[in-house]
Amino acid sequence: MMAKEVQILHPRPSSIVAALYTLRDLGVDVVIMHGPSGCCFKHARLLEEDGVRTLTTALDEAGFVFGGQEQLTRLLQRASELFDPKLVGVVGTCSSMIIGEDLHQAVVDADLDVPVLEVEVHAGYRDNTRGVIITLEAALDKGIIDQEEFDRQKFLLEKATEVEKLHGAASSEYLAPERGDIKYKVAERLLTLLKEGKRGINVLNAKKETAYIFAEINASVAQVAKARGAEVTTLANLAGDKGLAKVRRDAKNILSGLEERGVYIDRITGGLDEYPIAGEVVAEEIADDGDYDFAVISGVPHAIPIDALEGLEIFSITNGPRQVRPLRELGHHHVVVEIDLHPKTMGVKNIVESEFGATLRGLHEVG
Missing domain, CATH: 3.40.50 (Rossmann fold)
Known part of the structure; x- marks a missing residue:
């Protein structure tokens, strides 16, 4: 039984953050976020506690107007020099996706000798699990996971979304945070x-x-x-x-x-x-x-x-x-x-x- 759709007013997890954690779970060494330096700041720092180098192209007002594709290409090359990664992830943000940045072309121009997972994601999806699915699609395309594991993960994500809508933090219009019982x-x-x-x-x-x-x-x-x-x-x-x-x-x-x-x-x-x-x-x-x-x-x-x-x-x-x-x-x-x-x-x-x-x-x- 699926829960009815409700308009959620309290903050919900972000698809971008979901993508970041999924890249970590896939074994990515370096993640580059193509967007402002403050985007997902807390989670980016936490990822470094898990051994994932998390970098940003730090798009500013000029980048919002003129784009930052060359900036992304340079950062990919610099990250390769600094950290010698075996697997790299590039993650879009709201700003880079809105202005239509071409992540793929930046990766092609960087010409790294390791796989790069391109995750064209923003925070505007209703369910944060969409960020996971987009990341897994990139992993499937690069052969990091097979079709069986992709299908399994997608099924579990659908079930997770259902659980949250039925009885979780997405089940009511507004849920006030509480500390629970003593x-x-x-x-x-x-x-x-x-x-x-x-x-x-x-x-x-x-x-x-x-x-x-x-x-x-x-x-x-x-x-x-x-x-x-x-x-x-x-x-x-x-x-x-x-x-x-x-x-x-x-x-x-x-x-x-x-x-x-x-x-x-x-x-x-x-x-x-x-x-x-x-x-x-x-x-x-x-x-x-x-x-x-x-x-x-x-x-x-x-x-x-x-x-x-x-x-x-x-x-x-x-x-x-x-x-x-x-x-x-x-x-x-x-x-x-x-x-x-x-x-x-x-x-x-x-x-x-x-x-x-x-x-x-x-x-x-x-x-």
Whole structure:
């Protein structure tokens, strides 16, 4: 069932940023943004934390009138000299696309001896996933991915868009940002259930690198449950054989980090890019067993079918302040927000401590 289209008034993710992150996931060494120096400034800096050199042609007023194609060509050549990249990405912006800049001709004129992915994107698309698709089309054209992976990614993006329109930050005209419930109160309630020997399902359903923090929450739940003699079943979308190069590496890193903590996954629900559909496996697990008292869901909780969670006390941990109200409206009993999660997970290769996980462990240790 597709959600009705609504006019979204609060800020939404940009197609340009989506393109940048997709280039990173494809293994691009250097990205050149053809536009003003301030375009996507925060995300461009964060990408450098992940080892991607992010440059800009810094188009100014003169460039808006006379164009900057030669400027782009020179920067491509200079980037090649400076960084010796194996794979380069060129990303359009609103300004360069509006004035009709020819990214392809600039790349041809630069005459680099490595593949260059040309991404003609702007921020005017209704869904930010359009930026991902345009980038994947460029990767398919250059043979970086095959048709099967492209089709798989496109299907997952359609499902992700559907999830957001049904129950996510694109489900209402305006969603005010909220901080969610107080972490120690939610952790206290969860600890009470564990002390009482209640049985829970512990689900990681996270998107890409955000799983480096969300997985720590699930690890904390599993560890405290074991110490308290309670039983939890842990599910996670950590298949290491699915997705783009970085996505697969992240899944393997996180799975290894969990095992180092003595936490083993009872059931793999899919890859890190399969969060929009992994909820179907969670629903199967609950239906097959049917004897759970509570559910802890970290990452993208609204992608888990709410009907499957009927009768369970639901603890949801998200990184979206605008996701709080939709989760409550769905019927999730406790909603916790991990603030500023993205900057904490850029460039990391090991699991990162979460605020909620630390709170749960702290309460467990004192009583």
